[in-house]
Amino acid sequence: MRFAVLGSGSQGNGTLIASNNTCILVDCGFSLRETERRLVRLGVSPHQLSAILVTHEHADHVHGVGLLSRRYNLPVYMSRGTQRGMRKPLEPAGFVADGETLQIGALSVHVTRVAHDAQEPTQYVFSDGQRRFGLLTDLGSYCAGILDSYRDLDALMIEANHCRDLLARGHYPAFLKRRVGGQEGHLNNHQAASLVAELGWQDLQHLVLAHLSSKNNLPQLARQCFVDTLGCDPDWLQLADQDSGLDWRTIA
Ligand SMILES: [Zn+2]
Numbered sequence: 001m002r003f004a005v006l007g008s009g010s011q012g013n014g015t016l017i018a019s020n021n022t023c024i025l026v027d028c029g030f031s032l033r034e035t036e037r038r039l040v041r042l043g044v045s046p047h048q049l050s051a052i053l054v055t056h057e058h059a060d061h062v063h064g065v066g067l068l069s070r071r072y073n074l075p076v077y078m079s080r081g082t083q084r085g086m087r088k089p090l091e092p093a094g095f096v097a098d099g100e101t102l103q104i105g106a107l108s109v110h111v112t113r114v115a116h117d118a119q120e121p122t123q124y125v126f127s128d129g130q131r132r133f134g135l136l137t138d139l140g141s142y143c144a145g146i147l148d149s150y151r152d153l154d155a156l157m158i159e160a161n162h163c164r165d166l167l168a169r170g171h172y173p174a175f176l177k178r179r180v181g182g183q184e185g186h187l188n189n190h191q192a193a194s195l196v197a198e199l200g201w202q203d204l205q206h207l208v209l210a211h212l213s214s215k216n217n218l219p220q221l222a223r224q225c226f227v228d229t230l231g232c233d234p235d236w237l238q239l240a241d242q243d244s245g246l247d248w249r250t251i252a
């Protein structure tokens, strides 16, 4: 199994998970042209995509989903709530719901509901029968159910959205600070690192920090928080960037 990131952050998200002839794109927050450009950068033709899986209806995750799916005739999967929440609703090939597992080609996808300020936000764990990759962004808090779903992974990409202090001191209006830092907002560095500590990280081949805020976080702050919490090697941590994403990583 392999994964790569088209880009990660509030300006647009897209993650590829591939195994054998299956290649799933999770979210598409970029314009059609920009998506095509970023796919080419990763050596993928849009025609090679098997499906688009949507996590929730926020623009940084769905902006390009409609156009891309129509242009290349790609099946789309999302929760009923996400469909309801989309400004331009589209008819998905199938709906996903908390606790379900669906099969898309060679990959099985386990669906977990998360706490985020959207209609029915979901995050996903992928398996090719041998290895498991977890994607976990856009959540303000986590419960035992999340920990159960994300245990025993071989690779994890997790949101480290903001630094609590930078958010508190920054220029966001009070309501936005409450939203971002709230139970249904985004994980801060400390929450994300604590979550990974609870899951256990020694068996992870890849740990990727994602969805970093450009205003309320810094890569070195996020890294340092994980190093302090986990005691891991700073060079082992990886970061999915807004502009450059992350090149293909193999889960052996
Ligand atoms: Zn987002």
Ligand SMILES: [Zn+2]
Pocket (backbone or CB within 6 Å): 056, 058, 116, 118, 138
């Ligand atoms: Zn969101």
